[in-house]
Amino acid sequence: MELAYTRDDEEFRTRLRSWLAAVLPTLPPRPDPLDWPARRAYDMGWQRRLYDAGYAGLHWPQAAGGRGATPVQHLIFLEETEAAGAPYVGAGFVGLLHAGPTIAAEGGPAQRARWLPPILRGEEVWCQGFSEPEAGSDLASLRTRAVRSGDSYVVTGTKIWTSHAEVADWCELLVRTDPEAPRHRGLTWLALPMDAPGVTVRPLRTLAGSQEFAEVFLDEVRVPVGNRVGAENDGWRVTMVTLSFERGTAFAGEVVACRRTLRQLARRAQRDGRWEDPALRRRLGRLNAEFTALWRLVQWNVSEAAHALRHGGSGVPGAGGSVFKLRYSHARQELYETAAAVLGPGSLDLAEEWTRERLSSLSYTIAAGTSQIQHNIVAERVLGLPRGR
Amino acid sequence: MELAYTRDDEEFRTRLRSWLAAVLPTLPPRPDPLDWPARRAYDMGWQRRLYDAGYAGLHWPQAAGGRGATPVQHLIFLEETEAAGAPYVGAGFVGLLHAGPTIAAEGGPAQRARWLPPILRGEEVWCQGFSEPEAGSDLASLRTRAVRSGDSYVVTGTKIWTSHAEVADWCELLVRTDPEAPRHRGLTWLALPMDAPGVTVRPLRTLAGSQEFAEVFLDEVRVPVGNRVGAENDGWRVTMVTLSFERGTAFAGEVVACRRTLRQLARRAQRDGRWEDPALRRRLGRLNAEFTALWRLVQWNVSEAAHALRHGGSGVPGAGGSVFKLRYSHARQELYETAAAVLGPGSLDLAEEWTRERLSSLSYTIAAGTSQIQHNIVAERVLGLPRGR
């Protein structure tokens, strides 16, 4: 049980903090959230600065062009960038956190050379084409078909919940290549160029009113066979390898942000006279305990991941992440419910960021595996309870 | 939507109230809760007074010796007796509310003549032998065997959660007569004389420290074939007919009692200075809303039952009762959790009735169908969702 950081890690933190202090004031103003091209430019500009300063692909293996940093350094990076108010990974998310690592782990040399450097340098944006209208919790039931035709696959289907589709260069796509095979078999991983004929992107409006996501319609889109990563019909394994390439750092930055948000909420309650309500105060106090614990849980998971990596593993299994995600999703929703209690009638005002975030927080028990599915995962994979039928 | 009572019903209430006012002061002191014979005598004495005053078997059909009262009058009876602090049904519970109605509905003339009058007159006590250690939520999996031997069944097995077994004359017993048949088939309903050789009663201590229940061990106990109600292997149907002989009045008296208890709790909070805590006050206020609603839900269910009876039905289906039971179980537990919050350290003191009732309340989400099972019933039988697998 050592929470103090090593001298190396502290030096890493100090260098990073100095660099952030120097670079953040030089950034251009944040773009309007509805201006996709401006957002892409902003996010890629930030990625380029990270690249130039040696922070790009921090947690990627060095063989893939990354820095091979430990999970602890990755955590420090997330903590410090969040605390300093640095830009989020934004449009670089899928490339840096999923498609890139997938290609690094499963791609051939040419594929790695083609796709990885532009991700690290902030030159190409990736999006993710996994979910479908009929395949949400049950990803293995996806229906988008890919039929081999000469040197190409011809792909037809619909993908949903795709972020940054409007400005992406590439889409990591999971398609069904063998409709006869059992559900998890017969899937294949393809890199789809978003400018291919037959690709249509339609913004998808959420209940929060935002258009963070899109639907991607694929109408006989030709994808070269050379864009396939892994073997044909082996896409499920290829994808899952990377989905569990998770080192306890998921949502780490968000927890740091939530703790700051909670302090702001307390001050808001004080300003509005709501601090006089002991029930509300105690609710805020309990949230303080909750997010204190969540931060420690992140550190615990990172420590476990670091240990596993040192011993040849790939990081925490996804199931450990499920425990964290279940608790964090609930805590985040409770944070914004408490904010609504502080605001009272003001909680109906979309001009309040609290209100918009309350709406967004509703997705946390649904997206990336509903809380129901996460409970199943924990029960069966961590606790070893017999499989449900 | 008529909540006012008819003139007939009001007259019934007035007569009952006068009678209660006259008879209650003449009752002997309540017996010690651990003295079973005294409790039996007390409860049977009360039943005899009800019988003499014309209130015995209020809701039983007249053909069975009952009064054939409407569900509304039954509700008035429960409300008034509870409000007046009259004794509970106690040792008469199984006879009056389950075994008796079963015999009335499914028994032959001789059986009815033998068993029903002593129940109504407070002369014989019945207990229930359904649950088994291995058959809780899944009653149909019960294992107690009955083998036909001449004019008798020879019964061997263990029953659990039997109330008043120590002082019962009879036990309504569900046994397996055909081990080859599917789970719900092959069961038979028998009336077991509790003084038969081979019957052993062992008190079962609950976590509340009380010994309200017992285990009943049956070692080759001979039960005459004439004690069988319904056909051999038809016991599941016989039992279920009566289990759903429920007219929305289950727990009605308890809801009246909880409302009184809640007022006592508020006064206790005031006495102890806990009323100054607004969080606690609001919790009490919400419980007031909750039990107000539960009383109205009872009235709603009784109205539905009365309507169904007038149109030839037998009362509310068990599923409507599940909705009530789910809500009530939770509300009762919340009532005693709130009491613990009022008492603070005093909540650890068993000298406080609140503490003992808090422990007892823990059974409400388990006994007579866990809340998990009740949710299933509501989902599948009321909402018509597809059966789980």
Next chain:
Amino acid sequence: MDFRLTRDQEALRRGMRDLLAARFGREELRAAVDGADGAEGADRVAGAAGADRAAGTDRSNAGEGADRAGERSVPGGRLWRELGAAGLFALRAPERSGGVGSGLPEAVLVFEEAGRALLPGPLVATELAGSTGLVPGAAEGTVPVTALAGARAGDCALVEHLASAGAVLLLEEGRPARVLDPAAPAAVPMRSADPLTPLHRVRAPLPGPDRAPYRSADGSADGAVDGGEGAAPDGGVLLLEGALLAAAQQLGSARRTLELAVGYAREREQFGRPIGSFQAVQHLCAGMLVRSETARSVVYAAAVTADEAEIRAAKLLADTAAVDNARDCLQVYGGTGFTWEADVHLHLKRAWLRAEQWCAAAGSEERLASALLRPAGR
């Protein structure tokens, strides 16, 4: 005692459901949302570099999009006049005053249907004004009426549909109801979370008689009140009646989201079978039914007894049922429910809003706690 609905009540409810299905079905609902949304959307992109931005929308008018678009359902518009003709706003007015002469139970049934259909507009205040005769034209649905209800000094009160209202009821406990000119309150527009309910906020102290009320309801200004019967009704009484009608709407919403969830759970397949066959989903749905049935029993009872504590209990339970059922419906729908196109969010947002209106939880909980200390009647 027969708590069930009478035949007439069943018929009334059925009539209102049919009317709303015909005149404000899902298509009209979504048209109203899109209309409101167009205006609001234009506001949202103001300042953005998006190619399709609509310029020049005055932010202070943004909330009124719901009134400008979705023509049929605009308060005071065609649908409102039809609803007025059907008696929605004068159910409880005496027949001699052109009303229906029904009671609170009938009003509750009708408002439950309105909540179920997500009917927009200041329905509760207009019914109060129409049934009491406080505002001419309210009963007919031609003059929408909104309310400033139960705000205390220092409070920040919500007023809905202020821009389309012809009058504002000012309801304070222990004082006669008053009718204000919509221009009277110093109101600041909000960007309403509910796309169909434009909102303003008013900070108490509220406008007094010196601030040119539209008309004071005690008869001291122009116009006779309530068929000339003199004294204006007590603000506290109307406040409670309003809370009950709002509770009825919450109940309708809660029952509707239950229907939606059950329907979706039956149809939607994952892992090769309907999600409604999974215990986790079954239990969510069962919990929703428990909430709505419990809320229903106390809402209906409060309509019969008109007892203050019971009305407050009804509002508390109906608020919880509406909000929590919408939340659970969203969870059953999963990603589909998170889209703008699904109706779930409309129920959730309206439920959140109504929970803040017409007696919010904390105050009612305090009252219901105090009631426990009073000697119990039988």
Next chain:
Amino acid sequence: MDFRLTRDQEALRRGMRDLLAARFGREELRAAVDGADGAEGADRVAGAAGADRAAGTDRSNAGEGADRAGERSVPGGRLWRELGAAGLFALRAPERSGGVGSGLPEAVLVFEEAGRALLPGPLVATELAGSTGLVPGAAEGTVPVTALAGARAGDCALVEHLASAGAVLLLEEGRPARVLDPAAPAAVPMRSADPLTPLHRVRAPLPGPDRAPYRSADGSADGAVDGGEGAAPDGGVLLLEGALLAAAQQLGSARRTLELAVGYAREREQFGRPIGSFQAVQHLCAGMLVRSETARSVVYAAAVTADEAEIRAAKLLADTAAVDNARDCLQVYGGTGFTWEADVHLHLKRAWLRAEQWCAAAGSEERLASALLRPAGR
């Protein structure tokens, strides 16, 4: 940063688990319960007409049954001396004073095991007294020490195991810790809900120096304190350390009830399959793991940082985890769990008790709220 346990810590934990398994396994636990229960049971039937009633038990002594029966585990008895020899009560005392010289993290691991095993006795106060050297004999386990911790004027404070204690720690924030004679507090026995923890209640104002304290810890009375280092430790500091050790016990209990529930869910069959294959049961168990893992992370962190806010957070989350896990374990066990013979209720009752001891929720929530208003460090 490497949050995981070191090899030494793992070994320490394993050693304590093995020791407790050998010396206080399930048989000893139930023997202790039955012993306590015999005395308490005799009290319970006093006044009853039962044939087998035991007469003449003084009610005021009833709570001490746990001490009289179940000989091995009596505070100060054989097991206690063995635990003392193993260092349980002097883990944090300097080696020169005969202690182990470990830190809070090691104490937390050991107390987690104690909570897991439901080890009875005033463990926390005895450890505080042993590790600070405030009470001779505490470190060796021969003099059990209980505590009057954090009670404010007007409060009604619980004191556990008063009859078997050789000293009482009086811990108040902002004042030096004091050691009282067990006879000093005007204590009233309670019928403890936890069969293994006899309780008294003491109403503040607490006994002052004029009421013949056993010994004042500031050295003003007889006996040297803390190896002669002079000033007694601050009561507030010991209070927090006590809260952390209690949190560790809660954590051990929460993890144990999870194990019990999972084990039962795997074995118990209903409807032809293990109940653990039903989603409803799976989700209960998964929720229990989420609680105990989250509590664990903050309890261990608080042991490292010894930060007040973090200790209070740890106690809050561990209390909730212990109580809610015991409740859910009971629900998984169903009727079986409702019996006296199952251990579930022992965990639940102990968890309820510990939640009231060593910083209860309301006060900590208030402190943690106030902490939000202070400028955040990095």
